[in-house]
Amino acid sequence: MIGQGVLRECLLDADVTAVLSVARRTTGKSDAKLRELVHADFSDFSSIASELTGYDACLFCLGISSLGLGEDEYRRVTYDTAVAAAKTLLERNSELTFVFVSGAGTDSTGSGRVMWARVKGQTENAILAMPFKSAYVVRPAAVRPQHGVSSRATNTRVAYALFGWLLPLAKAIAPSYVTTTDRLGRAMVRLAKQGTNKRVLESADIDELGKEPVSS
DSSP states (O other): OHHHHHHHHHHHOTTOOOEEEEESSOOOOOOTTEEEEEOSOTTOOGGGGGGGOSOSEEEEOOOOOOTTOOHHHHHIIIIIHHHHHHHHHHHHOTTOEEEEEOOTTOOTTSOSSOHHHHHHHHHHHHHHHSOOSEEEEEEOOEEEOOTTOOOSSHHHHHHHHHHGGGHHHHHHHOGGGEEEHHHHHHHHHHHHHTOOSOSEEEHHHHHHHTSSOOOO
């Protein structure tokens, strides 16, 4: 769901000249800027490394719910995948900006008792320690899907169908905890283009940075 919103904003931004989508399946979108690369094994990007050269930024949106997963499986998808991608990109693009989608409540110490928060924190720390030109972490809390964006995960779609109507109310009551897929996408594109003095952005930071498009 996040990736769809980010891709939309990349394609809409006049400063973005080319987008490479690396995913396990095609997006179904057609755009002159967009090239898609279907890749099955997200634990190893060596076979496609030559395709990853010459880019200014990676907006890393892959994620999974920890619901029903053990730590080993959650770590494999969350930590191993992000670090494998980051290492491959770093070898090919020393001047690249890496933006990692994490989540509100992540444990920055990487040693707390809550499994998902601990693993996310360890992943954040590994990414931020790499010698990219710039590296950022965004931690959205509640995200309202916009412009037809929807999750491919059945449990997430069901949750939004049942409780999505509460998000506008939540935004009114606790605005700093709710953003939208378009604002999150714009915030990530702006991090890639302009950077910011914060390396870890919480939900309120995302919402502020992702306001309506402005001139570069």
